[in-house]
Structures are given as structure tokens and as C-alpha cells.
Amino acid sequence: MTHQLMNLPVAGELKLLDDIAEGYKAYQVLAHAVDLGLFDWLEGNPGSTRENIGAAMNINGMFMRSYLQALVDMGLLCHGDERYRNSAAASAMLVRSSPSRQTEWFRSIAAPRSSWARLGDTLKRDRPASGTSRSGPDRDFLQALAQRSLRGELQAVTRAVRGWEGFDGSRRLxxxxxxxxxxxxxLCQAQPQLTATVFDQPHVTNFTQEYIEAYQLADRVDVANGDVSVDDFGSGYDIVLISHLLYKFRKDLPAIFRRVWQALNPGGLLVSNHWFCAPGCGMPAGGLVELDKSLRSFGHPLCYPEAFNAALDACGFVLKNELAVPGMSGETTLHLAAKR
Ligand SMILES: C[S@@+](CC[C@H](N)C(=O)[O-])C[C@H]1O[C@@H](n2cnc3c(N)ncnc32)[C@H](O)[C@@H]1O
Known part of the structure; x- marks a missing residue:
């Protein structure tokens, strides 16, 4: 039977789809503006006219008014007297020279290799794709990760470590x-006598070195190459920090804890920053947040804080502090545990 089109009801639920589609369009407009370098250009040319921007960005004039208005509507451009400039939010988040910029993180969501861009494949896999985590993250991934960490998580973790009574006397991290x-x-910025080693896979530490040099800490921060599960990572440390690494070692955390214990000086501090799932592996945050977390933690956050704490205890650590840290994909749990 065919439907009488004139009488076909219009579902009020359409707004559900429209809102999602609007989000996609907004992402595309902003991604394009970021890729064009529009915000960098406007930072140097505030108060530009539509014509000037169109000429500089090589955009057809007939799209300019609506294109720029879309960015005004997003709160990223300000418009007055037919002139445009970056909003304060755009200057902070989207300009290359800003230490708080989020552009690489924003673009990484839709990068061709991202889990979100290849969601169909990602959801079928039972292990990380080869060429990503096996060979380690690439520069874009690391930049995105660095920008995510600076949305409050790094600040909260490092402040908590600075609050540990042994921090001022620490020399090696x-x-x-x-x-x-x-x-x-x-942490080295916060304590002038602290020196640090960043241990990671060989092709990653080239990028690490770039960050170390950008923050002018090459005289106190170095890198060491290796695989944490098999290679020696040295000893004589006052602090060992492990952030978002342990998901793939979840089945044998004690093996890692024991090696960290050996690497630490007496009384030294293990700092662990990871996502844990809710009691009973429940879902306290939204589904998208939880899915993001799963995609980033090899399928699942760490389970059961009680088991984690018991493993710490069994491996010779005393839990000094356990606190929730606000992060992008829900809270992480920060453990500060001292070597007994
Ligand atoms: C999710 S990132 C976390 C980076 C940083 N700690 C943070 O919290 O933002 C995990 C890091 O662990 C490194 N990694 C993964 N497996 C490793 C292994 N077996 N040995 C050494 N490093 C490893 C990766 O190269 C990557 O830099």
C-alpha cells in the first residue's frame, strides 16, 4: 500500500537527527577554517573586512558572508562594522602561538587513521590496529594527546605531585x-633541582625531544628508548610517573609495579594516572564519553580500583593518596603510592 504523502505525519523526532547533522556541519566549517589558517591570519590582521579575508583565504565571495557568520554563531569570530576579528576563545584555542591551543586535538578526531574516522573497523577489531599503537603513536597523535592533557588533567596531576611532602627533596623523575x-x-618547571627521563618507544622520543627543546629544558630532561615490558628503565628515581600507559598491561600490573619498586629510591613515589571503569563496569558518564575512553584504552579502562590498590600493596607500596582528576573523557583516578 502506498502512503498518502499529503497526510504523512512529520515526526517531531526529526530534531534529534538535525542536531547531530548540525554538529557535523559545524565541525566541517571549523576544521576547514583551522586548516586554512584563518584564525592565525586574523590574529595578525584583526578587524579585516569580508573581502580581505576572502582574498587572503581564497574563498569564493558568494560563500563568505554565511561562512563567516557560521563562525560568529559558534562564538569564534566577532563581527561589527562589517569587520571581523577572533573572539577571545578563538585566540586562546585556535591560534598557533597560544600555549593552550587545541587545533591538533580537534583535527585528530577526524584524521584518516583515527578510531572515530574508522569507527566501523575499530569496533570490529579485537586488538589495536597494527601501524598505530604497535609501532607507537605518530607526531599528530602525540600533539593531540599533549593538547588534551593540558585541558586541566596535567595541571591537576602535577599539582598533586607537587603537594607530596617528598617533592621538594626529589632529584630524579x-x-x-x-x-x-x-x-x-x-614537574621540572615546578622544581628547579629536579631532572627527568622520559621513557618511551624509540620513534616516539624524537617527538618528545622537540617538546623538551620547546620548553628549554634539554639540560634537565632527557629521553630513554625502550619497551617498558622488557627493557631496563634504570634505578635511583625519587618519582616514577605512569599516565595512561597501563591499559595494555592490565593483566599483569604486579610485574610493572615490582619493576617500578626496584627503580625507586627508598620512600620514593609511584604516580599512576588512569581511567578506571565504574563499579561493576557500569557507565556513569554518557555513552559517547565512555566509548571515547574505550577507544583510547585498548577497549576498556582499568577495572576494579580495589584490585589495583591490592596489587600496589602486595608489591611494596603504601597508598598515600587516591583522588579523582577531571579529564576529557571523564575522570581519571590518580594514585600516589610511596615505596615501603
Ligand atoms: C596514551 S600515551 C600516554 C602519554 C602520556 N603519558 C600522557 O598521559 O599523556 C601512551 C604512551 O606510552 C607509550 N608506550 C606504549 N607502549 C609502550 C611500551 N611497551 N614501552 C614504552 N612506551 C610505551 C606510547 O608510545 C605512548 O607515548
């Missing part, structure tokens, strides 16, 4: 699976 190395860099 190891950042295991440190990637970009920003945790080690931030």
Missing part, C-alpha cells in the same frame, strides 16, 4: 610511556 613528556616538563 622517570616518566614511563611519557610520550610528549609534558608531565615531566611541568
Amino acid at each position: 622517570l616518566d614511563l610511556g611519557g610520550g610528549h613528556g609534558l608531565y615531566a616538563i611541568a
Whole structure:
């Protein structure tokens, strides 16, 4: 039977789809503006006219008004007297010279190799794709990770470590699976006598080195190459920091804890920053947040904080502090545990 089109009801639920589609369009407009370098250009040319921007960005004039208005509607451009400039939010988040910029993180979501861009494949896999985590993260991934960490998580973790009573007397720090190395860099900035080693896979530490040099800490922060599961990561450390590394070692955390114990000086501190799932592996945050977390933690956050704490205890650590840290994909749990 065919439907009488004139009488076909219009579903109020359409808004559900429209809102999702609008989000996609907004992402595309902003991604394009970031790729064009529009915000960098406007930072140097505030108060530009539509014509000037169109000429500089090589955009057809007939799209300019609506294109720029879309960015005004997003709160990223300000418009008055037919002139445009970056909003304060755009200057902070989207301009290359800003230390808080988020552009690489934003673009990484849709990068061809990202888990979100290849969601169909990602959801079928039972292990990380080869060429990504096996060979380690690439520069884009690390930059995105660095920018994510600076949305409050790194600040909270490093402030908590600075609050440990042994911090001022600490001299050597190891950042295991440190990637970009920003945790080690931030802690060395906070304590002038601290030196640090960022331990990671060989092709990653080239990128780490770039961060170390950008923050002018090459005299106090170095890198060491290796595989944390088999290679020696040295000893004589006052602090060993492990952030978002342990998911793939979840089945044998004690093996890692025992090696960290040996690497630490007496009374030294193990700092662990990871996502844990809710009691009973439940879902306290939204589904998208939880899915993001799963995609980033080899399928699942760490389970059962009680088991984690018991493993710490069994491996010779005393839990000094356990606190929730606000992060991008929900809270992480920060453990500060001292070597007994
Ligand atoms: C998710 S990133 C975390 C980076 C940083 N610690 C943070 O919290 O932002 C995990 C890091 O661990 C490194 N990694 C993974 N497996 C490793 C292994 N077996 N040995 C050494 N590093 C490893 C990766 O190269 C990557 O830099």
C-alpha cells in the first residue's frame, strides 16, 4: 500500500537527527577554517573586512558572508562594522602561538587513521590496529594527546605531585610511556633541582625531544628508548610517573609495579594516572564519553580500583593518596603510592 504523502505525519523526532547533522556541519566549517589558517591570519590582521579575508583565504565571495557568520554563531569570530576579528576563545584555542591551543586535538578526531574516522573497523577489531599503537603513536597523535592533557588533567596531576611532602627533596623523575613528556616538563618547571627521563618507544622520543627543546629544558630532561615490558628503565628515581600507559598491561600490573619498586629510591613515589571503569563496569558518564575512553584504552579502562590498590600493596607500596582528576573523557583516578 502506498502512503498518502499529503497526510504523512512529520515526526517531531526529526530534531534529534538535525542536531547531530548540525554538529557535523559545524565541525566541517571549523576544521576547514583551522586548516586554512584563518584564525592565525586574523590574529595578525584583526578587524579585516569580508573581502580581505576572502582574498587572503581564497574563498569564493558568494560563500563568505554565511561562512563567516557560521563562525560568529559558534562564538569564534566577532563581527561589527562589517569587520571581523577572533573572539577571545578563538585566540586562546585556535591560534598557533597560544600555549593552550587545541587545533591538533580537534583535527585528530577526524584524521584518516583515527578510531572515530574508522569507527566501523575499530569496533570490529579485537586488538589495536597494527601501524598505530604497535609501532607507537605518530607526531599528530602525540600533539593531540599533549593538547588534551593540558585541558586541566596535567595541571591537576602535577599539582598533586607537587603537594607530596617528598617533592621538594626529589632529584630524579622517570616518566614511563611519557610520550610528549609534558608531565615531566611541568614537574621540572615546578622544581628547579629536579631532572627527568622520559621513557618511551624509540620513534616516539624524537617527538618528545622537540617538546623538551620547546620548553628549554634539554639540560634537565632527557629521553630513554625502550619497551617498558622488557627493557631496563634504570634505578635511583625519587618519582616514577605512569599516565595512561597501563591499559595494555592490565593483566599483569604486579610485574610493572615490582619493576617500578626496584627503580625507586627508598620512600620514593609511584604516580599512576588512569581511567578506571565504574563499579561493576557500569557507565556513569554518557555513552559517547565512555566509548571515547574505550577507544583510547585498548577497549576498556582499568577495572576494579580495589584490585589495583591490592596489587600496589602486595608489591611494596603504601597508598598515600587516591583522588579523582577531571579529564576529557571523564575522570581519571590518580594514585600516589610511596615505596615501603
Ligand atoms: C596514551 S600515551 C600516554 C602519554 C602520556 N603519558 C600522557 O598521559 O599523556 C601512551 C604512551 O606510552 C607509550 N608506550 C606504549 N607502549 C609502550 C611500551 N611497551 N614501552 C614504552 N612506551 C610505551 C606510547 O608510545 C605512548 O607515548
